[in-house]
Amino acid sequence: MPTKEPPVRALRRWAAAAAGLLLAAALAPAAAATGTTPTAATAPTPTAAATATATATAAVTADPAYRVLVFTRTGGFRHDSIPDAIAAVRDLGAANNFTVDATEDPAAFTTANLARYQAVVFLSTTGDVLDAAQQSAFEGYIGSGGGYVGVHAAADTEYDWPFYGGLAGAWFASHPAVQQATVRVEDQAHPAAAGLPAAWNRTDEWYNYRTDPRSTVHVLASLDESTYSGGSMGDHPISWCQDYRGGRAFYTGLGHTRESYADAAFRTHLLGGIRWAAGVVRADCRPETGYTPLFDGSSTTGWKQAGPGSFTLADRTLTSQGGLGMLWYAAKEFGSYSLKADWRLTGDDNSGVFVGFPASDDPWSAVNNGYEIQIDATDSADRTTGSVYGSKSADLAARDAALNPPGAWNTYEIRVEGEHLQVWLNGVKINDFTNTDPARSLAQGYIGLQNHGDADHASFRNVRIKDLGTVQPPAEPTGPVRGPAGKCLDVAAAATADGTQVQLWTCNATNAQQWTVRTDGTFRALGKCLDVSGGGAADGTKVQLWTCNGTGAQRWTPTAAGELRNPQSGKCLDVTGGNTADATKVQLWTCNGGTAQKWTLPA
Structure with missing residues (x-):
């Protein structure tokens, strides 16, 4: 809240030249479709999602250069969108400073080769695609901090490899016909979702999964099953991320259709997942429930x-x-x-x-x-x-x-x-x-x-x-506060009016001598607080009983030397003149370590 001090740590330097890179990537499909670069006069009116994307990403600057491996081997159904998908990832790489290598050759999965990549994209892979040695190399890659991106049918892959099932988050079970549905974006801070609308309407092939991954992953988006036919999960995550066994894993169930890879909003979604998996941007991907x-x-x-x-x-x-x-x-x-x-x-x-x-x-x-x-x-x-x-x-x-x-x-x-x-x-x-x-x-x-x-x-x-549930509060002991000559801190005549003098008196177990030591630093008797008159700091300032008000005049800190120090004034509770006679007044005084400032609190 106070005005900022002069900076002593240099502001991070990010290259301003890349301020519009993500927007350029989102507009790339339009350029490809017309053979020209859209201009302010010729570009189509942006969708709400594209507008949000531009707004959210305009200030984001260039990432350091890195490499991404796109793996598209299929041992089962092969999606006709794979060539479009590879082209889209290459476009995103060219616009966002990462190099893309695409392969269907599982021989690429060696320890030495995988070490060249910050992320590996399983792009609509299906069935068994890696042998045991290749699986071992990929497990080592993830364990060393590598990134995984699973797109659509990546969940229809390697059913007999438990590590992969945990990495992807869930395996495919079934799907209805391609149709429009509403995607509910749950985390608009993650880079894969930051540019998306809260209710994202799109057409795709909507997977049902064998298990609900919500308890083990961080859900970025889910399907509203009331908006389409064939959903069978109830709670239906469709995009998620997680930190997994030393690495990072992002999965999206979107991306069945060829049209997906020309869609600016989907490209933004895919780009954010790649950037996060590659470790160039950060996000909280711990599971989140109960908020x-x-x-x-x-x-x-x-x-x-x-x-x-x-x-x-x-x-x-x-x-x-x-x-x-x-x-x-x-x-x-x-x-x-x-x-x-x-x-x-x-x-x-x-x-x-x-x-x-x-x-x-x-x-x-x-x-x-x-x-x-x-x-x-x-x-x-x-x-x-x-x-x-x-x-x-x-x-x-x-x-x-x-x-x-x-x-x-x-x-x-x-x-x-x-x-x-x-x-x-x-x-x-x-x-x-x-x-x-x-x-x-x-x-x-x-x-x-x-x-x-x-x-x-x-x-x-x-x-x-x-x-997080009730935390058992620390004990707040109640009893006498004993001072010089074994006498007690006492409220004069057991009166409760504001300003009543607090004094030393022979201990008698009455309520005037029963003090509760609160965790907030107050000392309370008869429903009111031990108080420094007027919040003063001068030696000799009256210490009295007063309605509790949360001010520093009512805070007291026990010290290792047995004093009661008022932090606001920096001074101590003191018996006037060091006297021990009944009715001797207590006051505020410079801390001096004398017996007139020694107090024993209730246990």
Whole structure:
């Protein structure tokens, strides 16, 4: 939330010359059909999917050069779309800086040869296509970090090879006639789906699979079986990804028809899968079940704007403008949970996700009482992407390896369990933090998205949460707080009015001496809190009973030396003059290690 510090880490350099490469790849079929390059005057009106693709990918820049092997051997049915598919992948490679080798020769599957490729595409292969030695070489390739892309009938391949079945994710069972259906895109952050509409209507041959892979893969898209005839799965994943035995695996059930490979949206889908499998872009491909949407793209019901600025809602995406402010989910407070959110920056922007703050329409309440998981890749270590702002840096090497550049989507998982907070970026754990600040608590609080300022533009989509169950709270002991001469911290006359003096008194087991030591750093008796009058810091400031209000004047931290320190003032709870007579007042005083500042807390 605070204004960004001067950058100390250089902004990543990405070649601007390739800013439109993916759009060019999407338009390639139109050029092939007419023999000319489309211009602003002659190009056909783009589809909604193509428009979304152009918008989503315009800022994405050139990948490093790499090689892809396309394997099309068939031991069963052979699709007549295979030549079109090979040509499409070659077009994508030429436009996106990867070289394509296509073969039907299984002899290409040797350890030495496979090491030349960042991804291997099984393109509508069928039946048994590799012998035992070739299978072993491919298993070693995946185990060494290689990438697999399975297209359509790749799921109708190698039924007697368990490794391959796990890699593909599911095997083919049956299919109805080719027909139109609606594909529900579930993850619009993954590069294979980032340019696609949430409801994608297209014509293809829709596979039913022998098993539902959802529990072991990350589903990118599924079929709405109510929109076509012949679906038999109910829950019907059709495109997915997974990290598999050291490598990366992407599969799409689309791609039966020749027309598919001239379709811009399908090409975008296929290109994203290749780029992710090759490891040039990152995404969270861990299985995901049990999440409830907080923002699903359709409305901001339950959310409130705190402070200046706002968020616009377009294309199922919230984009910040102005600030410093925060859009927070006011409908519910959360305890133990996993929060996931997809986010994207346009350049060197600043934003963040706030957790664990109390309800307030003042965005600075979240700064002062909660924690921000920062989004800003060029700030200092404790204020950069993945850091717990001002408290703990991310693992910067892991963060840098996982981070996608401006213009591309990233996914956070922020997992809160009690006072323990962990952060994953695109499926890679980059931070592990435990709150020890008595003025803050992660165990219960609200969630917010930051709009940082006029020059900062951050987008969010698909914000969802999963309840991790009740975490047993730490014990909050209740009993006497004993000070000098074994006497007790006491509320004068057991009165409950704000401002009642707190004093030293002979221990008597009354409620005026029963203090509950709360995990939030407060000490409570008679339903109210031990408080520094006026939030002062001067020696001799009165310590009193006051209505609990969450301020720093009511936070106390026990020290190893037996003191009770008020972090806001940096001073200690003290018995006036070191006296031990009943009714001696307690006060705030500079910590000095004397017996007048020694306290024993209830166990």
